[in-house]
Amino acid sequence: MKLQLAIDLVDTAGAIALVKEIGEENLDIVEIGTPVVINEGLRAVKEMKATFPNLTVLADLKIMDAAGYEVSQAVAHGADIVTILGAAEDMSIQGAVEEAKKSGKKILVDMIAVKDIATRAKELDELGVDYICVHTGYDLQAVGQNSFEDLATIKSVVKNAKTAVAGGIKMETLPEVIAARPDLIIVGGGITGQDDKQGTASTMRRMLQEA
DSSP states (O other), X not given: OEEEEEEOSSOHHHHHHHHHHHOGGGOSEEEEOHHHHHHHOTXXXXXXXXXXXXXXXXXXXXXXXSHHHHHHHHHHTTOSEEEEXXXXXXXXXXXXXXXXXXXXXXXXXXXXXXXXXXXXXXXXXXXXXXXXXXXXXXXXXXXXXXXXXXXXXXXXXXXXXXXXEESSOOTTTHHHHHHTOOSEEEESHHHHTSSSXXXXXXXXXXXXXXX
């Protein structure tokens, strides 16, 4: 299981400072979150990759259309993984996968707002995506929803894609997440909102490695 740090509420310099504070050795993947991309553009991805060339960098673009083009731009700016929405058309998913494969990069599908999780996960798996992510969005976390049931559903239908889980994960809930056995665990405020960010990330990553 790998640990991904989601960075959402800072500028490019703040994102780089955050990774320096946490220590790249305590992370597997660093995510330039959608708010950062909206505010800073793909420059944030480029500068993160230039600063930490050994870290896997994910660009959380949440693509919905013109997927081939948008993936190509993210990759040109240093992204190793690019996100697309599970609600996008099959043709868009296909375009994203084909573009990513040209340069050995990966596609993560965000299942936020997808209603029929099982059917869509099976279709996405057949389209050749690399990761399928169950995501309890910010607005649903507020009403206490979580993703474990959806994760189990996805794991039961996919043959090739890896699974990821995101949304409100913190130290207290991590054992429950680990028990669900996703391949990738995405944590934002559970690390960035802590006083000892480095210690928290280090402990989380060790828990994943020992599980």
